[in-house]
Amino acid sequence: MQTGVCYFPEHWPRERWETDVEQMAEAGLEYVRMAEFSWGVLEPERDEFAFEWLDEAVSLIGEYGMQAVLCTPTATPPKWLVDEHPEILQEDPDGTVREHGSRRHYCFNSERYREETERIVRRVAERYAENPHVAGFQTDNEYGCHFTVRCYCDDCAAAFRSWLKEKYDTIAELNTAWGNRFWSQQYDSFEAIDPPGPTPAEHHPSRLLEYARFASDSVVEYNRLHVELLTEANPEWFVTHNFMGRFPTLDAYAVSEDLDLVSWDSYPTGFVQDRQHDEATPDQLRAGNPDQIGMDHDLYRSTLDRPFWVMEQQPGDVNWPPHCPQPGEGAMRLWAHHATAHGADAVCYFRWRRCLEGQEQYHAGLRKQDGSPDRGYHDAVRAGTELQAIGDGPIENVDASVALLFDYDALWALSAQPHAPEFDYWELLEAFYGAARSRGVQVDVIHPSFALDDYELLLAPALHLVTDDLAKRLTAYVEEGGRILFGPRTGVKDEYNKLRPTLQPGPLSDLVGATVDQHGSFPSRMERTVTPVAEDDEQYAARTWAEWLDPDDAELRFTYQSEGIEFGRPAVVENTVGDGTVVYCGVWPGPDLADELVRPLLADASLPYSEQLPQGVRIGARAGHTWITNFSSERYRIVARTDASWVVGDDTLEAFDVAVAEGNLVDGLSIEPV
């Protein structure tokens, strides 16, 4: 396990640098990420380069036994470049240009900007190609931040047309594939197709999905340019990109294919405020939601089936969410452990020292503005020492037997047609994911095209677009003994975001053994309940979306219990196909219903699982160790089936505390309030 930090030497006097670097080394940090916004410093005027400062910083880092991770500085094209070539700027759908003055203002499809990118990346890469202290490179910074993936400029219009021409032989084929006769939306040529701009009513869902795919592909292509230049300069470097939490416009699987290492930036107390439908609880404001960040850890681990890095770990209070509470006592330590349990090989804190200038002055660092240690510093040192004890350097990856199927196409299609303001694909995924996690079970978050054979159980809520090929692969998986738990809104669309002319779940109907008779959404004040057919005195809450199922071969598991129109109708069914089992759940389940669905499947697969964990406590097993992490302000006692040998902490969990034991304690473990 390794730790690192993000550092901006260009913000500080040179005479300070050695002190800083020495203190980093003392703190046990091994990597120093630098230069992701430095274009203006590296090239203050066109072709006037100033690399000496970065040379010196890298040297110092090497001197103190650490390694530099450098970045291509393309996230912030300097003003002189924007003034020379304003056409590189992004445009909103209504034509408003996104100007210089913050960051990420360039368009991914600007030919000019790609040339400029090639020029600066080549320059940086060549400069450090032989430098022994540079371990690898990060491309750009947080693609997609501030909703910058989808641009609507002329370059994008042209690129979209080319992308479509590449995909469709003729415009007639496109018109048919999308269903453009609806509302007279036919195009007579590819040239007639624009990015989706302002219109009186909503856009055609097929056009929107294709624009989403195109925009994501533009980033893939743009990132590949960086990767190629960096790899050309030094094939030994690892090349990574720092993704973000639940960024909705960029296919992380596709970008990752070109990377050696996947990393992401984890800000737990920010994410619960701005990418979660329910209001953050006080505990979440102190430490975040472990399933929310856990699902991202698992996503980024699963992209390459390889340990990942947290390239930016929240170090304390941060500036960008609505509120900026201080994290709970020990939260920064907790996050480092939690990330490790989910497969992180390194945790790098953002940033070394609170910045005196610009937009991020209210963002903490490991050090305060005066250079003295901040809360995160102490947590980071402690976590580093503790994790070092578990393994020096990379440790064995997480081995998961359960996979959650995550499809960006589904995300994009459902975002265009949510049909309930609170319908959020990520949160529906989390409802199923959380059921496994609340039983201490590790989960891979994979694309449906990934190999399925190694998994005992697949969780597949809202597997919205299903091709015949995918249906075949899923059927084969089940026939060979696999288990799938489907969720609502599965099998609705074809690959062009058109409805299938068969009843939902379309090509999965035989596998599921049932079809969907009706669907409907409803506001939270109309929460529905379901009851198991066997024990109809038990009620389980469900929300937002209700499908009435029509079982064919499948067996009835749950019916609607809430009064009114759904009462008594099938809500969950189970089917046996070959050696495997398929459960289809037509509602968005509350936590208890999700548990009632997942637990029996875990048992059927003979997978070890714990007692149901409290909301804020999660277990992770990796590399012969078990982590128990407490994201709540409650005290708990850990009751394991076997005697635990504690490497970190012990069987008492304080607020925001962590304990690590040798071996895998998951089976039957329970967490009890103290």
Add this chain to the structure above:
Amino acid sequence: MQTGVCYFPEHWPRERWETDVEQMAEAGLEYVRMAEFSWGVLEPERDEFAFEWLDEAVSLIGEYGMQAVLCTPTATPPKWLVDEHPEILQEDPDGTVREHGSRRHYCFNSERYREETERIVRRVAERYAENPHVAGFQTDNEYGCHFTVRCYCDDCAAAFRSWLKEKYDTIAELNTAWGNRFWSQQYDSFEAIDPPGPTPAEHHPSRLLEYARFASDSVVEYNRLHVELLTEANPEWFVTHNFMGRFPTLDAYAVSEDLDLVSWDSYPTGFVQDRQHDEATPDQLRAGNPDQIGMDHDLYRSTLDRPFWVMEQQPGDVNWPPHCPQPGEGAMRLWAHHATAHGADAVCYFRWRRCLEGQEQYHAGLRKQDGSPDRGYHDAVRAGTELQAIGDGPIENVDASVALLFDYDALWALSAQPHAPEFDYWELLEAFYGAARSRGVQVDVIHPSFALDDYELLLAPALHLVTDDLAKRLTAYVEEGGRILFGPRTGVKDEYNKLRPTLQPGPLSDLVGATVDQHGSFPSRMERTVTPVAEDDEQYAARTWAEWLDPDDAELRFTYQSEGIEFGRPAVVENTVGDGTVVYCGVWPGPDLADELVRPLLADASLPYSEQLPQGVRIGARAGHTWITNFSSERYRIVARTDASWVVGDDTLEAFDVAVAEGNLVDGLSIEPV
């Protein structure tokens, strides 16, 4: 009574058409509406017409004994036309162009678009002029949908100036009529007047009202073009337009003058979500609000004093409201009966089959996406059979003795100056309308310029702009024995949206026998109460708006009872003028106060009325029958004064159920919970 359906043959394979049409005929449907968005299919390239598919569809419909209702396809100008003439597109006040990619993107004042309209309408009309299976035509589709009546493009600017020149002799006259010396808003020529664009503060209310009138008139003129071309082609056709629920920018009275038949599109569970201030109740999410749709039924019946059609009846779940719940059991049947009771001659369901493509995939049809019958199908067949039993073909129209005065000028003026965020003219109207409907009384919804003599009682809340002529007509009406119940904000403005230099209600002061001393609005948490002068232990709730009255000849009826500044002041007064009675109510009444005002006037007019009905139950009387419709999930027993002979159902109303009896049972009827 007749039923029909909307069908899009162009979305389906030709080999399917005959099956579809056969099934329609089997279902008892008599009309098939088609082609309202078909321009792109009818004319895929300029002057390359493709009518064969529609010819064939019309023939099939005729073969199976049904009639086609065709549409002018102008709501969706195809992309090739937009590309040729982008100047036909609408513009937002800030100049943002509303592009192709959904529907209704054209400007009503585009000369070019009027030419194109003439070209395509003439073509379509001539094609079917001799066709025996075409019963009539619908012009365009839902004028005003997606807030498209008011456009701000250069064509509109020019047309607005012409419209003003037509109305005012000189610019000086306009300046005086509007009061433009206020804030130096004088114009020195008509050319200096623009559509109301972005300004630092709010716009001049006179300018806003005139722009609203002009924009509505533009639609009238545009629609007239369609009507003339269609009538020219075949004078036997009926020409209709499908209005919508509470569309705020289009004067339905004015458009209707050119039509033979008025129709509208009724989506009860959508309307309660997006055009009602209070959050929809669970029952409303299942079946809608009977007074909300009832008031629209009555409006569209009253425009031509003639039975109307529901051209699009909600068939099940729909895609466009925030939530898309399944309607209650039998709701589609309920709506057909309710529409009939309010004067519908035909109910056509939208649409035949759930569409696989484009924006409306989440909109149900009578048939599911696979062609099998959906919930609406069964309801439609049942309603069709039941209604057929009451009368084959057109039946006698509703005969109402009460009229609600509805004035689009008031709507536009009050929308510009609501002076309370929750002040909604429609909902204030509904407060008075609902009081009559909750007593089983039929109501016409008429323009103040309509003949008044046939009515026993006029309801006139917020009759905001009152000319001297209108004041004279209302006075004459009362003198001859009529009754008027005025509501707050009556008699405030002159016809140019200027305040009158007399106390409110201005020219109605003598009629009312009182003036308004003060007015004020307040938030819902400050709800006021009033008490009858006779029985001051009774309290009635009032909301949003309070006027303090100053009775002259009038008698005091209610005073404010809530503590504080209004306490004891006059809130409602009554005046006797000639043989008639005038009540002026200075507050927005809650349901019980509204009943206390309306009931005595019904009694005074010797009109039969029922006991006060539950919120969700409404009665309609028409053509020798009485409908009792239950929009709630409660069970009720119907207790009539005389023995009922039930044509549909019986005296027990299930949830969302309907019963129809022979004769008029309204007098004294009561509804009791079971």
Add this chain to the structure above:
Amino acid sequence: MQTGVCYFPEHWPRERWETDVEQMAEAGLEYVRMAEFSWGVLEPERDEFAFEWLDEAVSLIGEYGMQAVLCTPTATPPKWLVDEHPEILQEDPDGTVREHGSRRHYCFNSERYREETERIVRRVAERYAENPHVAGFQTDNEYGCHFTVRCYCDDCAAAFRSWLKEKYDTIAELNTAWGNRFWSQQYDSFEAIDPPGPTPAEHHPSRLLEYARFASDSVVEYNRLHVELLTEANPEWFVTHNFMGRFPTLDAYAVSEDLDLVSWDSYPTGFVQDRQHDEATPDQLRAGNPDQIGMDHDLYRSTLDRPFWVMEQQPGDVNWPPHCPQPGEGAMRLWAHHATAHGADAVCYFRWRRCLEGQEQYHAGLRKQDGSPDRGYHDAVRAGTELQAIGDGPIENVDASVALLFDYDALWALSAQPHAPEFDYWELLEAFYGAARSRGVQVDVIHPSFALDDYELLLAPALHLVTDDLAKRLTAYVEEGGRILFGPRTGVKDEYNKLRPTLQPGPLSDLVGATVDQHGSFPSRMERTVTPVAEDDEQYAARTWAEWLDPDDAELRFTYQSEGIEFGRPAVVENTVGDGTVVYCGVWPGPDLADELVRPLLADASLPYSEQLPQGVRIGARAGHTWITNFSSERYRIVARTDASWVVGDDTLEAFDVAVAEGNLVDGLSIEPV
């Protein structure tokens, strides 16, 4: 004490004017303000002037023994001018032009508009230079209304660059001062700097602060042009401007430097609805919040340390807030007394008569639309008579021993980086100000650069930007025996809105005797409590912002008591420096905590103070009299230490009532519910 009224003769027939003016005189009014929006009437076409009407109105006013206050009519450039020179219009950040059609549509930096201003102002000034009935002039009207201070047009871009060149010697100096190396935001020339337009992420805080300063300075410069022209025409005239309540973009101190008299426009029931974070209470909807308007009275009195005018006093219901309730009985009288107690020398009501035309028809006047007396009329006459009894003409100014430090730079900096949606600098100020006011203590609201020596106590919450010079001045003030109560977010930034490289409160750390260890914001549902170290069974509520203090020399006063991470940490400390005392409060205090902090400092300074007053009751002492004003609907008894001699009212306060006694009764006075 004097009263006046705003009058628009141009809105009424000439034959009415003498009646109006006679009635004004009868009502005891002494000043009549006119012509602030009259450009279109004064100059209907370019160079065609029409002054006769205004001449006549001024003459009439003089005839009836009153004085006219005229206005430069620049707030509403007429349409012909806009059509000639559309470049004078304001632009939004995205380039949208703010068109003619309301008011304040001109850009302060338009050279053309400055020329036009000079032309019209010179004309008006010369016309009345010799007129004996014109007492003075108001410049323009409510600079900044409708967010019009910050414009983003090309003229503003050029002016901003000039302003920066004036301030910074070189672009390198600017880059360093702002910290532009952050995110590559360096400029290579002044020409490269634009107004802050649309960007993907938030703007650089230094750039935003400088733009805010520049925009405010533009108004200062523009106003100075008026002042110079008016003074040149007649040096005897007073020149004033009518500021507004809590206008956030204009430095009132800077504008006032050029004025002879400061005036402002007070709309108590509007302000509580649109510039207060908490929902207005029913009492506030009836009479406003006395501390909200009191703080503005005190600000405008303190700008020139001179009595001020209320140029526009709310006369009844007003049109622009969300709701328009009728003010409480006597509220208009109450406001006149309250203003006088705070240092007003004149109260002028807006307006004489409800206007029949344009945007303000729903704005009451002293007279109704028909000319009859309205509620405000009776209140105004009564207040005028009562105040006349206290002093005819100007009376002695308020003498305050407590000052609140108010800094527009802090306002602008904190608005750009609030870091909590409910963080509002004005309201934080009000929390401290209100503590003094709830003890009957008068407060000056001064800029930190003002002389401090006369004050016994300074209140300084969020004194955000602190230069070394200011730190020195504050230290000297304390050393010489002064007292300062600092609030949270003090001493955070340097003058360029950069963080200081020392711990907060930076250069004030020695004075405070403590530094800030951590800070955090939190939502209202996580309200924190603090407890005095001496009596830890008492708890006081605090909100929004929490700093953990690290006392050095300072003594601990309060610690956090709420459970969780802050528990037990220092929240308030006190330090002794020289002969003085400094208290630093790290939280946003609730009313009781604020009282616990302020009261001991008042006692220490031997300032007289009352018992803690109810929320709605406030006391003012001025010119040998004591005003007790009741902004609530409760009845109260006034219990004074000494026998009171009542000039107005007596010791019983009715709802919205006022009492005035001779002498200063503040010491120990208490208010008891009846």
